[in-house]
Amino acid sequence: xxxxxxxxxxxxxxxxxxxxxxxxxxxxxxxxxxxxxxxxxxxxxxxxxxxxxxxxxxxxxxxxxxxxxxxxxxxxxxxxxxxxxxxxxxxxxxxxxxxxxxxxxxxxxxxxxxxxxxxxxxxxxxxxxxxxxxxxxxxxxxxxxxxxxxxxxxxxxxxxxxxxxxxxxxxxxxxxxxxxxxxxxxxxxxxxxxxxxxxxxxxxxxxxxxxxxxxxxxxxxxxxxxxxxxxxxxxxxxxxxxxxxxxxxx
Amino acid sequence: xxxxxxxxxxxxxxxxxxxxxxxxxxxxxxxxxxxxxxxxxxxxxxxxxxxxxxxxxxxxxxxxxxxxxxxxxxxxxxxxxxxxxxxxxxxxxxxxxxxxxxxxxxxxxxxxxxxxxxxxxxxxxxxxxxxxxxxxxxxxxxxxxxxxxxxxxxxxxxxxxxxxxxxxxxxxxxxxxxxxxxxxxxxxxxxxxxxxxxxxxxxxxxxxxxxxxxxxxxxxxxxxxxxxxxxxxxxxxxxxxxxxxxxxxx
DNA sequence: TAGATTGTTAATCGATTAACAATC
DNA sequence: TAGATTGTTAATCGATTAACAATC
Numbered sequence: 001x002x003x004x005x006x007x008x009x010x011x012x013x014x015x016x017x018x019x020x021x022x023x024x025x026x027x028x029x030x031x032x033x034x035x036x037x038x039x040x041x042x043x044x045x046x047x048x049x050x051x052x053x054x055x056x057x058x059x060x061x062x063x064x065x066x067x068x069x070x071x072x073x074x075x076x077x078x079x080x081x082x083x084x085x086x087x088x089x090x091x092x093x094x095x096x097x098x099x100x101x102x103x104x105x106x107x108x109x110x111x112x113x114x115x116x117x118x119x120x121x122x123x124x125x126x127x128x129x130x131x132x133x134x135x136x137x138x139x140x141x142x143x144x145x146x147x148x149x150x151x152x153x154x155x156x157x158x159x160x161x162x163x164x165x166x167x168x169x170x171x172x173x174x175x176x177x178x179x180x181x182x183x184x185x186x187x188x189x190x191x192x193x194x195x196x197x198x199x200x201x202x203x204x205x206x207x208x209x210x211x212x213x214x215x216x217x218x219x220x221x222x223x224x225x226x227x228x229x230x231x232x233x234x235x236x237x238x239x240x241x242x243x244x245x246x247x248x249x250x
Numbered sequence: 251x252x253x254x255x256x257x258x259x260x261x262x263x264x265x266x267x268x269x270x271x272x273x274x275x276x277x278x279x280x281x282x283x284x285x286x287x288x289x290x291x292x293x294x295x296x297x298x299x300x301x302x303x304x305x306x307x308x309x310x311x312x313x314x315x316x317x318x319x320x321x322x323x324x325x326x327x328x329x330x331x332x333x334x335x336x337x338x339x340x341x342x343x344x345x346x347x348x349x350x351x352x353x354x355x356x357x358x359x360x361x362x363x364x365x366x367x368x369x370x371x372x373x374x375x376x377x378x379x380x381x382x383x384x385x386x387x388x389x390x391x392x393x394x395x396x397x398x399x400x401x402x403x404x405x406x407x408x409x410x411x412x413x414x415x416x417x418x419x420x421x422x423x424x425x426x427x428x429x430x431x432x433x434x435x436x437x438x439x440x441x442x443x444x445x446x447x448x449x450x451x452x453x454x455x456x457x458x459x460x461x462x463x464x465x466x467x468x469x470x471x472x473x474x475x476x477x478x479x480x481x482x483x484x485x486x487x488x489x490x491x492x493x494x495x496x497x498x499x500x
Numbered sequence: 501t502a503g504a505t506t507g508t509t510a511a512t513c514g515a516t517t518a519a520c521a522a523t524c
Numbered sequence: 525t526a527g528a529t530t531g532t533t534a535a536t537c538g539a540t541t542a543a544c545a546a547t548c
Contacts, residue, residue, distance in 0.1 A: 101481075
């Protein structure tokens with residue numbers, strides 16, 4: 001058990017020079033950042049259809065959001081619209097891409113060439129979203145030396161040296177959860193400053209290192225809790241009149 | 251202590267199983283639902299270490315959360331702790347599993363046997379999280395008939411019939427985005443009532459159908475926007491190393 | 501112009517955090 | 525008991541939504 005006094009120590013990191021996130025000194029809300037890719041993908045589809053102007057009303061209508069919320073979200077990226085007209089689709093896309101750093105692609109190393117790692121290595125479109133996975137690493141001799149979707153799988157012990165030589169800044173962890181912390185240690189020691197974590201393990205990293213954990217099971221939890229509610233209310237309706245009609249699947 | 255309080259306490263203990271929150275009309279906040287799997291996976295690790303009792307303070311400490319928040323979150327699942335002691339690890343795990351419906355596994359069909367679909371088909375642990383993928387579907391003749399991680403890949407045109415015959419309730423979409431809507435239509439027409447969507451397309455579904463879209467790029471957006479901030483502030487430190495006060499003009 | 505839309509300020513709503521009473 | 529912890533109510537904080545002025 002570690003009873004660190006870190007609990008209070010993390011308050012100090014608040015005063016860190018956040019830079020003026022947008023024009024004003026306010027931090028951009030996380031919900032806003034999560035919605036930006038949704039707008040972006042909508043804009044991509046819109047562009048494919050040949051549209052070159054779009055209004056917040058239109059976006060909000062299609063995505064079932066509040067128009068004011070869309071307007072505020074977009075404003076955080078620094079874009080300026082034209083009253084009566086809206087936004088230029090191209091300009092808006094670029095504004096989002098720039099805000100998220102997607103126009104300045106960073107190389108990334110992936111550790112854990114299992115099912116999920118393989119899927120990410122073959123996922124098209126990361127390059128247009130700021131991340132370019134250049135190589136994979138594993139500790140399984142069977143996997144090492146193989147190529148997955150055109151990318152080499154290397155011995156994980158070679159990671160630190162390569163991180164330093166190639167100045168790689170992003171690490172992706174798709175190992176089993178038990179190894180996640182030691183992989184994170186290896187990465188941060190070598191100089192990785194941003195970790196995209198696909199395990200359920202909470203990672204302890206040095207101050208300043210960015211960790212984002214993709215919550216696959218969080219998404220599943222929303223789905224299944226809604227399903228529980230739905231099934232429960234279906235049963236309640238059923239109970240009212242007739243009994244034993246529906247097959248009781250254990 | 252007057253006897254009115256006792257009466258109240260008695261009334262509450264009777265409806266414990268159903269959970270007072272859901273029964274009394276209060277919706278469980280989505281952030282709470284997303285945190286439940288995090289608690290659950292922490293409890294799994296705790297159990298492996300042989301612990302059988304845990305307090306909110308302990309959980310909050312380890313996951314860097316507020317103890318009160320943890321206590322409230324757990325209360326939504328209907329669990330009751332013991333003052334001075336905490337919660338029984340097993341009981342708490344089961345309480346979360348039950349709330350999320352993970353103890354009542356539902357069969358699911360997956361459409362789109364590409365990289366991501368393949369990864370999900372091979373993902374261990376879905377069965378302990380309420381979802382059992384029983385078969386995959388695709389429209390690519392090369393993929394149809396093959397077996398992926400022990401699961402058959404069938405022609406997508408056979409989906410409606412099988413959904414009806416097997417009473418499958420959950421559909422998972424891992425196709426390219428362009429096909430997502432038509433796959434969703436196929437699913438809902440056949441009787442699927444919950445869709446786990448891994449594309450960036452917003453799905454239109456009949457009322458009552460549950461849709462949960464996993465936001466992979468939302469997670470990436472958080473990571474990359476933080477990285478942009480970090481790199482920006484690193485550069486600022488480098489450039490104007492001996493800059494005076496708040497002379498920053500814009 | 502008239503009307504649709506942006507941009508901003510104010511009000512509302514909900515989640516988080518704090519305070520404190522109850523409990524064993 | 526004393527003290528740690530639960531459970532609940534109140535206060536705070538932040539995001540969403542509403543209202544409205546500015547704009548072309």
